[in-house]
Amino acid sequence: MAPVRSGWCGVPAGVLAAVAILVAGCADEPEVATAPPAPVPAELTRFYAQVPQWESCVGYVAPEESLPPAAQCARIEVPIDYADPDGPTAQLALSRLRATGPRIGSLLLNPGGPGMSGLSTATIGGGTPVAERFDRVGFDPRGVGASTPAVTCLTPQEADAERAETPAPNTPEGIAADEAENREYADRCMARSGADLLAHIGTREVVQDMDVIRAVLGDPKLNYLGYSYGTRLGTAYAEKFPGNVRAMVLDGAIDPTQDPVAESLRQAAGFQQAFDAFAADCVKSADCPLGTDPAQVIPRFRELVDPLWDTPAATTDPRGLSYDDAITGVQQTLYSADFWPVLTVALTELSEGRGDTLLQLADMYNGRRDDGSYSNLTDAFNAIRCVDDPRVTDPAVAGRQDTEYRAAAPFLDDGRGTGAAPLELCAGWPVPNTSRPHEISVAGLPQLVVVSTTGDPATPYQAGVDLAGQLGAALITHEGDSHTVVFNGGATCVDDAVIDYLVDLKSPPEGLRC
Numbered sequence: 001m002a003p004v005r006s007g008w009c010g011v012p013a014g015v016l017a018a019v020a021i022l023v024a025g026c027a028d029e030p031e032v033a034t035a036p037p038a039p040v041p042a043e044l045t046r047f048y049a050q051v052p053q054w055e056s057c058v059g060y061v062a063p064e065e066s067l068p069p070a071a072q073c074a075r076i077e078v079p080i081d082y083a084d085p086d087g088p089t090a091q092l093a094l095s096r097l098r099a100t101g102p103r104i105g106s107l108l109l110n111p112g113g114p115g116m117s118g119l120s121t122a123t124i125g126g127g128t129p130v131a132e133r134f135d136r137v138g139f140d141p142r143g144v145g146a147s148t149p150a151v152t153c154l155t156p157q158e159a160d161a162e163r164a165e166t167p168a169p170n171t172p173e174g175i176a177a178d179e180a181e182n183r184e185y186a187d188r189c190m191a192r193s194g195a196d197l198l199a200h201i202g203t204r205e206v207v208q209d210m211d212v213i214r215a216v217l218g219d220p221k222l223n224y225l226g227y228s229y230g231t232r233l234g235t236a237y238a239e240k241f242p243g244n245v246r247a248m249v250l251d252g253a254i255d256p257t258q259d260p261v262a263e264s265l266r267q268a269a270g271f272q273q274a275f276d277a278f279a280a281d282c283v284k285s286a287d288c289p290l291g292t293d294p295a296q297v298i299p300r301f302r303e304l305v306d307p308l309w310d311t312p313a314a315t316t317d318p319r320g321l322s323y324d325d326a327i328t329g330v331q332q333t334l335y336s337a338d339f340w341p342v343l344t345v346a347l348t349e350l351s352e353g354r355g356d357t358l359l360q361l362a363d364m365y366n367g368r369r370d371d372g373s374y375s376n377l378t379d380a381f382n383a384i385r386c387v388d389d390p391r392v393t394d395p396a397v398a399g400r401q402d403t404e405y406r407a408a409a410p411f412l413d414d415g416r417g418t419g420a421a422p423l424e425l426c427a428g429w430p431v432p433n434t435s436r437p438h439e440i441s442v443a444g445l446p447q448l449v450v451v452s453t454t455g456d457p458a459t460p461y462q463a464g465v466d467l468a469g470q471l472g473a474a475l476i477t478h479e480g481d482s483h484t485v486v487f488n489g490g491a492t493c494v495d496d497a498v499i500d501y502l503v504d505l506k507s508p509p510e511g512l513r514c
Contacts, residue, residue: 035243035444093146101132112228115380117145178422221246274457313355321355329358455481
């Protein structure tokens, strides 16, 4: 039983998207005692001095994304290995919507993931003073989307086949089979992506790329809005370049002190909380597919999904609905209460032996397009996670994690736990990880803002509280059930405070709850 993707921003291919913004400098901003700007190393001058050649976004944006005709796109060059600036380079794809009024600067946006394309995030904040005062800039991080070279591990046919597989039980034979499959996946990533890209795909390099982007946009200091995994990027940037930050909003925070095991267990509890909230709402209706008895919703849910272990549900698509895709589709809808009606429809279909809605949701989550091709979202997610996080290589730890995950999220417990579990994919990843959990302590940062939602399933509330404390940031608490909230139409109170901060550098009121 594998934990869900930690740090996912909640927008598989456009359906559950909660994306956000960030902003840039102001002529009359208040004086703050901050660190001095970081000098540009001489060997990187040519990258920092680039001038983007903006053009139409045709050929940049994938079918699942959209940008208005006014958007412009460009590519800039960065070294794959910053320790070898004369070596191979990568091309990063940027998108831009120009400020419609008196311009303060650029606002760099990241939707999370890791592995999500960020080009369409340039539309975030439309119709607000942010769109008037800032050029809104999205980007595809290295290895992702329209940036090249791109991480590639599986062909579309291999991805379909992997998703259709019957889960292996946690028997010695099943564990060995799972671990062999993980090794095969890693070998394919190495063969198709190359060791150089895989070794330099992580947060460590992306924050350096972000500083190059800041410079080529002509901004003396960075304005940034990051969601979910984007908060990890923002935190790492603030740690490395504290003197290069003007304003930073981090929504749906990842706590940098947490190891992957603790993070997955906290996330499991968050998804259980979201499922419980959905079920409590559903049982109020006589036609709830989980019944009307709150005490029976988890057993009823398991009655619906457990048969898929052996027999996929029928779909109009010849693939059918596998067990893993059903669980993925359900989790997709738990990122926001706005999608509870979709989950009700999907579970009602499943009770009737059909799996079309859940399959569509799983396709969105996995980046599968209508023509059967895939974005590289999943492959990039795996590659980035495996270099960002320390690996669990002790079978006893893997077994304890599986047992505790089942206890934290009983709606996801298939009842087949044995106290043992396979080592996850990253345990045998072919390149070393490049960062480790640690507490952030940075002198000279300006005031930052962290937004955390009380019922966020993917990046639970306490992580935002903890991150704000480490950064000395202002904390905005959003009372709700969504994964991230800024500029997604869910909380005017949050948006107003963020706008005041980005435009005027006005800190939110202490203890603000929305």
